[in-house]
Amino acid sequence: xxxxxxxxxxxxxxxxxxxxxxxxxxxxxxxxxxxxxxxxxxxxxxxxxxxxxxxxxxxxxxxxxxxxxxxxxxxxxxxxxxxxxxxxxxxxxxxxxxxxxxxxxxxxxxxxxxxxxxxxxxxxxxxxxxxxxxxxxxxxxxxxxxxxxxxxxxxxxxxxxxxxxxxxxxxxxxxxxxxxxxxxxxxxxxxxxxxxxxxxxxxxxxxxxxxxxxxxxxxxxxxxxxxxxxxxxxxxxxxxxxxxxxxxxxxxxxxxxxxxxxxxxxxxxxxxxxxxxxxxxxxxxxxxxxxxxxxxxxxxxxxxxxxxxxxxxxxxxxxxxxxxxxxxxxxxxxxxxx
Amino acid sequence: xxxxxxxxxxxxxxxxxxxxxxxxxxxxxxxxxxxxxxxxxxxxxxxxxxxxxxxxxxxxxxxxxxxxxxxxxxxxxxxxxxxxxxxxxxxxxxxxxxxxxxxxxxxxxxxxxxxxxxxxxxxxxxxxxxxxxxxxxxxxxxxxxxxxxxxxxxxxxxxxxxxxxxxxxxxxxxxxxxxxxxxxxxxxxxxxxxxxxxxxxxxxxxxxxxxxxxxxxxxxxxxxxxxxxxxxxxxxxxxxxxxxxxxxxxxxxxxxxxxxxxxxxxxxxxxxxxxxxxxxxxxxxxxxxxxxxxxxxxxxxxxxxxxxxxxxxxxxxxxxxxxxxxxxxxxxxxxxxx
DNA sequence: GTGAAAGCGCTAACAG
DNA sequence: CTGTTAGCGCTTTCAC
Numbered sequence: 001x002x003x004x005x006x007x008x009x010x011x012x013x014x015x016x017x018x019x020x021x022x023x024x025x026x027x028x029x030x031x032x033x034x035x036x037x038x039x040x041x042x043x044x045x046x047x048x049x050x051x052x053x054x055x056x057x058x059x060x061x062x063x064x065x066x067x068x069x070x071x072x073x074x075x076x077x078x079x080x081x082x083x084x085x086x087x088x089x090x091x092x093x094x095x096x097x098x099x100x101x102x103x104x105x106x107x108x109x110x111x112x113x114x115x116x117x118x119x120x121x122x123x124x125x126x127x128x129x130x131x132x133x134x135x136x137x138x139x140x141x142x143x144x145x146x147x148x149x150x151x152x153x154x155x156x157x158x159x160x161x162x163x164x165x166x167x168x169x170x171x172x173x174x175x176x177x178x179x180x181x182x183x184x185x186x187x188x189x190x191x192x193x194x195x196x197x198x199x200x201x202x203x204x205x206x207x208x209x210x211x212x213x214x215x216x217x218x219x220x221x222x223x224x225x226x227x228x229x230x231x232x233x234x235x236x237x238x239x240x241x242x243x244x245x246x247x248x249x250x251x252x253x254x255x256x257x258x259x260x261x262x263x264x265x266x267x268x269x270x271x272x273x274x275x276x277x278x279x280x281x282x283x284x285x286x287x288x289x290x291x292x293x294x295x296x297x298x299x300x301x302x303x304x305x306x307x308x309x310x311x312x313x314x315x316x317x318x319x320x321x322x323x324x325x326x327x328x329x330x331x332x333x334x335x336x337x338x
Numbered sequence: 339x340x341x342x343x344x345x346x347x348x349x350x351x352x353x354x355x356x357x358x359x360x361x362x363x364x365x366x367x368x369x370x371x372x373x374x375x376x377x378x379x380x381x382x383x384x385x386x387x388x389x390x391x392x393x394x395x396x397x398x399x400x401x402x403x404x405x406x407x408x409x410x411x412x413x414x415x416x417x418x419x420x421x422x423x424x425x426x427x428x429x430x431x432x433x434x435x436x437x438x439x440x441x442x443x444x445x446x447x448x449x450x451x452x453x454x455x456x457x458x459x460x461x462x463x464x465x466x467x468x469x470x471x472x473x474x475x476x477x478x479x480x481x482x483x484x485x486x487x488x489x490x491x492x493x494x495x496x497x498x499x500x501x502x503x504x505x506x507x508x509x510x511x512x513x514x515x516x517x518x519x520x521x522x523x524x525x526x527x528x529x530x531x532x533x534x535x536x537x538x539x540x541x542x543x544x545x546x547x548x549x550x551x552x553x554x555x556x557x558x559x560x561x562x563x564x565x566x567x568x569x570x571x572x573x574x575x576x577x578x579x580x581x582x583x584x585x586x587x588x589x590x591x592x593x594x595x596x597x598x599x600x601x602x603x604x605x606x607x608x609x610x611x612x613x614x615x616x617x618x619x620x621x622x623x624x625x626x627x628x629x630x631x632x633x634x635x636x637x638x639x640x641x642x643x644x645x646x647x648x649x650x651x652x653x654x655x656x657x658x659x660x661x662x663x664x665x666x667x668x669x670x671x672x673x674x675x676x
Numbered sequence: 677g678t679g680a681a682a683g684c685g686c687t688a689a690c691a692g
Numbered sequence: 693c694t695g696t697t698a699g700c701g702c703t704t705t706c707a708c
Contacts, residue, residue, distance in 0.1 A: 008702095019679060019702095019704080022703060023704095025702095030678085031678080035677080035678085049454050051701050052456055053391050053398075053456055053700080054703085056391040056684095056702090057389070057391035057392050057686090057702075057703095058704080059684085059702080060391075073419070081411070082437065085436060086439075089451075092451075094434050094452075095436065097419075098433065099424075101424075113432065259623070281590070285593050285624050286624075344685055354694075355694065355695045356685090356686080356687095360685095361687090361688095361693095369693065370694090373694085391684080391686090392687085393685075393687075395687095395700045395702090396686045398700075
């Protein structure tokens, strides 16, 4: 058991005041280099560790960034988190991470906890359910910077980072059309969320652009649970005109759907062509390889981290570039070949 | 901007002492239910939020648990984290998560930061590189509970949670043997780490048990980077006797290896049978489906969280059950069929 | 360039 | 059951 050493101990040892010790340790300019060195050295030797609680209490900031994501264990999200963690860590920030599990209630609870924990900033990707945003205004009201990524909502003066989901949806669908599909359906996630809604918009736009009709039966809203692949199968089986193209809003579901389709005797890509979304590792493992949209998760995390930290450090003005759009890319693979 | 309200404000409003307010808010038994209610109500109405810094400083505890993992963005780890987060969140604990990126230096830095941040406990899964453990004794010396999971090291009086990697390695290898393989190689991760070392031991034990010889050429130590699948391919191509079975230490590498083997014209499982490890989602997506070992990541996370929190709350004595072993299970799929 | 001292907001021992 | 009071360890004005 090691007993804690405080700045008072150091001050006593060195016959200076606690203030001088504090200033030295924080590299305050008004301390002579000599005493600064002397104090730092002694601090190191005595195994001094600054007590963050005291420091935080006094400074009213925590050097901690809160993060709320729908779930930790998705390929995409864990990649984003890895990016955030990287920059946060490099800049000496801690990350408190919590998951909403797609529940608005839990998201609000998490937000409250993070607020109470005194995070200096909040990064959040919204749950499926969230329709009310007062848990976020708690932060903005108190001038705690807030940045939304991926699953965003247009909150006044809150920066967002995302990709152009509509353009991506358009690219995906247009690719199917170019490959000869004329009877395309879109399997979507929760349409309340911008990401899925925009992809759907892109889907419709592509159809329109190419003079294809759109009917209600061409959009299937799901929670993208790959266990429920039957929903899509049924829709396909019951279609009047045989479906020849599917645009799925994420790779995991797409991959499970492909497996189910193959099992039912459909040939892919000959009978039905499939495009996914995200460029998850599974997309390269499934046979046939899945055509998909590359979604730069790690980069998104890095950027989100950099912007919020830049703001905290005063080097970036968040308002100036309110919304950042990352590039996406269509990756053509076997599942849409001719 | 909302100005902060403190217990002093509440005390003044209600004409009681700050102590009474504090006690009421913390449900201290020695306060009459009446005043307790009165105070709580008023606190809520005035939008009071407890200042954790002050509370932590005074109580010398943070209600925060630190977690260090090699990387956030692996299926297995993110699943474990999801489990930890679940129980932590349910019990009102915050999680500070950081990744070592397999670097000992970074792991130590992270440990230091978490220590300085005053975490009440530390959960850690070691990096590939780590061979020195003084960053961990920092915690144990100061009686901060420490629990290692998955990638562990036998530190005196530190509980661990893992699976029986040796038995799992034995099961995997024995399955190959049962299926008729007699020329088996093992593609391993870094043999410094318990997980891989134990799986390798199980591999050797299975060979021995079934009277098969073992030579140095049957073990390939890698960093399991799926980009480097050539290492395994070369070993297979250069083998005097044709390899007919491969036990790979994780699914991701196994899957990439299978793809490469198929491309080279090997038939799987006819020519070569393959067993992976982890039961990642990819194992079910690859064709042929990969036989693998189920590794209960979420459960491991939940258990790790429960134990450490149980200990912090005084309901569990960590020393008593120093090491917990979770069950694994061989999942037989197409890649080892006859 | 350095020191004295007043907080930061909450907790807990002690007293009543 | 409630109040007084002394910290917790660091930061930061204001003096000197």
